[in-house]
Amino acid sequence: MTGTVEAETQANLAFRIDGRMVERLVNVGDRVSGGQLVARLDPTNEENSLRASRAELTAARARLTEARNNYQRQRELLQTGFTTRVRYDEATRTLRSAESAVDAAQAQVNLAETRLGYTRLEADAAGTVTARGAETGEVVQPGRMIVQVAREGGRDAVFDVPPTLKDRAPEHPVIEVSLTMDPKVRATGRVREVSPRADPVTGTFRVWVGLDEPPPGLRLGSTVTGRMEIGGGAATEVPASALTRSGGQPAVWLVDPQTQTVALRPVDVLRFDPARVLVGGGLETGDVVVTAGVQALRPGQKVRLLGQQSAAR
Known part of the structure; x- marks a missing residue:
């Protein structure tokens, strides 16, 4: 089957806050390393908020110093009997409040630095940029994808597999994957993940095959061919022109040698391509299959065989 090479892990990089993006330093196809700067937002608002938070912290520390000095005086005066317990308790509460204010101001500074x-x-992490989601000058919201990075460290070959083949696959199969344009570039892999739901349009199941030590030629986006050995069974190969439909199911026209009339026979299609169809059930040895003009036939219609009769294999 034919598939494509994808990264085992893809990450959408996004800002945690909103703002106007003033710079994006990478583009599709660029390689990035862990910790490399990818994009920047306008930091004006966050810088102003940080300055305001630091100013509030400075004021809170000044109030704490004043409260601590007043507390020390009241404690000494209480010990010598020159102040009252009420004033001492008030100085204690003022000190505790000033300490809490400093802690709160320090937390605001930390938040402003984080923002x-x-x-x-x-x-x-290191990887390759595979997509971009915003341009310089745009106002972006938190979580919007700025760039998508295919991380290094793993490659998958991804295939859309029909259910008949999926059900016949052996347990833990070894998949041979080769580059379609150059079959000499190849690697082996094992099924890493199978989609639990079929595609609503094609009816196929997506299968991810983890590649073992893929060569450099198996790049992201490359078209590859995957091969897997499965147990063989009884099957009949007929030309693709013989296939038609009956009640929404695959069928072929059979010729009755005695009456020279045709009738539809439902069949089970295992595999098909533009030239031939592999039928797993519905045909028997000796059946004569119509291979031309199937769209013009009707049940019970008489036909004349051209040349020598050919029995289905």
Whole structure:
């Protein structure tokens, strides 16, 4: 079967905050390393917020120093009897409140520093950029994909497999994958994941095959051919021109040698291509199959064989 090479892991890199993107340093096809700067947001608002938070922290620390000095005086005066317990308790509460205010201001500074760091988007691992989602100058929302990175460290060959082949596959099969344009470039792999649901349009199941030590020629997006050995069974090969439909099911026209009339016979198609069809059930040895003009026939119609009769194999 034919498939494509994809990265085992793809990550969408996005900002955690909103803002106007002022720079994107990579494009599709570029290689990135872990920690490399990918894009930046306008940091003006976050820088102003950080300055305001640091100013509030400085003021809170000044109030704490004043409260601590007042507490020390009240404690000494209480010990010598020159102040009251009420004033001492008030100084204690003011000190505790000032300490809490400093802690809160420090937390705001930490948050502002973190938000300022979020204006820089960095790659978390090495890989190759495979898509971009925003351009410089756009106002982006949190979580919007800026670039998509196919991480290094694993390659998959991805195939859309029909259910008949999926059900006949052996347990833990070894898949041979080769480059379609150059079959000499090849690797082996094993099934890593099978989609639990069929595609609603094609009816096929997506299968991911993890490649073992793929050569450099198996690049991302390359078209590959996958081969797998399965147990053989009784089957009949007929020309593709013989296949038609009956009640929505595959069928072929059979010729009755006695009456020279035709009748539809439903068949089980295992595999097909533009030239031939492999039928797994519905035909028997000696059956005569119509291979030309099948769209013009009707049940019970008499036909004349051209040349020597050919029995289905």
